[in-house]
Amino acid sequence: MPVDYRAPNINARSLGQHLRKIRELLELSYLDAASHLGRNADWLARVETGFGQVTPAEIAEILDAYGVPRKIRDVLVDLASRPDGPPWLARHVGRLKALVRDIYTIESESSLVHTFGIARMPELVRCEAYARLVYGYHLPRLDVDQELDLLRSRQQHRPGGRPRTLDVILDGYMLERHNGPADIIRAQFTHLLDLSEDGRSTVRVIPTSKGVHAGLHGSFDVFEFPDVTDRISIVYTALGIDASPVDLWDTWKKLEEVALTPEDSRTLLETHRRALR
Numbered sequence: 001m002p003v004d005y006r007a008p009n010i011n012a013r014s015l016g017q018h019l020r021k022i023r024e025l026l027e028l029s030y031l032d033a034a035s036h037l038g039r040n041a042d043w044l045a046r047v048e049t050g051f052g053q054v055t056p057a058e059i060a061e062i063l064d065a066y067g068v069p070r071k072i073r074d075v076l077v078d079l080a081s082r083p084d085g086p087p088w089l090a091r092h093v094g095r096l097k098a099l100v101r102d103i104y105t106i107e108s109e110s111s112l113v114h115t116f117g118i119a120r121m122p123e124l125v126r127c128e129a130y131a132r133l134v135y136g137y138h139l140p141r142l143d144v145d146q147e148l149d150l151l152r153s154r155q156q157h158r159p160g161g162r163p164r165t166l167d168v169i170l171d172g173y174m175l176e177r178h179n180g181p182a183d184i185i186r187a188q189f190t191h192l193l194d195l196s197e198d199g200r201s202t203v204r205v206i207p208t209s210k211g212v213h214a215g216l217h218g219s220f221d222v223f224e225f226p227d228v229t230d231r232i233s234i235v236y237t238a239l240g241i242d243a244s245p246v247d248l249w250d251t252w253k254k255l256e257e258v259a260l261t262p263e264d265s266r267t268l269l270e271t272h273r274r275a276l277r
Contacts (some may be wrong), residue, residue, distance in 0.1 A: 011079055011080075011109065012050035012051075012054075013049075013050035013228060013230060014050075014079060014225070014227065014228045015050070015054075015059070015076060015079050015080055016047055016048040016049050016050040016052075017048075017228065017229070017230070018076055018079075019047060019048050019059075019062065019076075020048040022063075022066055022068060023048070023066070026066060030044055030045055036065060037061070037062060037065050047062075054080065055080070056077050056080040056081045059076055059077050059080040060073065060077050063076060063077070085101065085104070085105040085108065086105070086108045086153075086157060088153040088157070089101065089104055089105065089108070089153070091149075092146070092149075092150050095146075099242070099243065100240070100241055103234055103241055103242075103243065104150075104154065106223060106232055106234075107154065107221070107223060107234070108154070108157050108159060109159050109160075109225060110159060110164070110223035110224060110225055110232075111159045111160065111162065111164060111165065111224065111225060111226050112164070112165045112167065112223075112224040113164060113165070113166055113167065113221055113222075113223055113224075114167045114169075114221065114222040114223075114224070114252050115166065115167070115168055115169075115219075115220075115221045116168075116169045116170075116171075116215050116219055116220055116221070116252065116255060117168070117169075117170050117171065117174065117219050118170075118171035118173075118174070118215055118216070118218060118219050119171075119174065119218075119219070120134060120174070120219070121170070121174065121188060122168065122170075122219060122221070123151060123154070123236075124154065124155055124166060124221075125166065125168055125191065125192060125195060125203075126151065126188070126191075127187050127188050127190075127191035128148065128152075129183075129184045129187045129188070130180070130184055130185070130187065130188040130191075131147070131148060131151055132144055132148065133180050133181075133184050135147045135148070159226075160226065163200055164200075165200045165201065166195065166200070166201040166202070167201070167202050168192075168195070168201065168202065168203045168204065169204050169205070169206065169215075169252075169255050169256070169259050170192075170203070170204070170205050170206070171205075171206055171213075171215060172205050172206050172207045172208040172210075172268075173208055175189075175205065175268065175269070175272045176208060176272070182276045183276075185276055186273055186276040186277070189269050189272060189273040189276070190273065192269055193266060193269055193270065193273070196262060196265075196266050196269075202262050203262065203265055203266070203269070204256075204259040204260055204261070204262055204265045205259060205260050205265040205268050205269065206255065206258050206259045206260070207260055207268070210258045213254070213255060213258050214251045214254035214255055215251065215254075215255050218235060218236060218237060219235070219236040220233060220234060220235045220236065220244065220248050220251070221233070221234040221236075222234075222247075222248055222249055222252050231247060231249055233246070233247055233248040233249070235248075
């Protein structure tokens with residue numbers, strides 16, 4: 001079966017997982033189920049992994065063939081009917097690579113984002129002043145206001161209509177060896193402190209005294225989703241954002257082992273903010 005590089009939309013992944021569970025409960029192999037549906041096994045495997053193109057009508061056809069109760073059928077058909085990506089992404093699609101668009105769609109559906117930053121603050125926790133600073137030095141040149149519009153939309157998005165939870169870990173060298181005007185860095189530290197008080201987000205820092213740690217290869221995110229067991233990992237490189245070929249959850253857990261507690265991290269952030277006055 002050919003391998004797709006682009007990550008499937010999380011709705012497609014969730015839908016595929018439900019279809020697989022139903023097929024397995026019915027004790028049907030891929031070949032048996034495909035034959036029952038009048039399809040080939042390769043098509044069914046792609047649908048169950050989220051990579052296959054499938055319409056709501058085709059989902060209804062599959063579920064009817066499986067004899068699924070109408071209530072469950074309607075829920076899954078609705079899932080298949082959802083548009084790709086949030087409405088605010090549409091005005092940026094024309095300038096984004098397909099992979100980046102898919103990643104932002106996946107991010108928009110994640111209710112819990114674990115984000116690790118090294119060298120630069122993670123995108124989802126940047127304040128406007130800090131983001132303007134970073135975008136202003138980007139090569140090739142960017143339309144700063146356009147990038148800020150996209151970033152604000154990503155930050156303010158509410159997956160499923162509910163506030164997103166952010167779990168943040170920062171490499172401590174960013175606090176000690178920051179680059180940029182003191183007022184901008186102070187504003188960024190204040191933003192992090194405000195996040196740590198919002199009742200949902202957690203901000204932790206890996207102190208420089210820990211030395212070498214598992215996150216030195218670069219910044220990354222791990223996305224979690226409601227009712228989906230799979231996690232999706234995203235990496236940030238010199239070439240931009242990309243899908244990780246491996247699950248970075250084990251790396252995240254190693255970073256948690258060396259990070260300060262949220263309370264101690266807050267104290268450290270406050271100390272560095274005061275030093276900028």
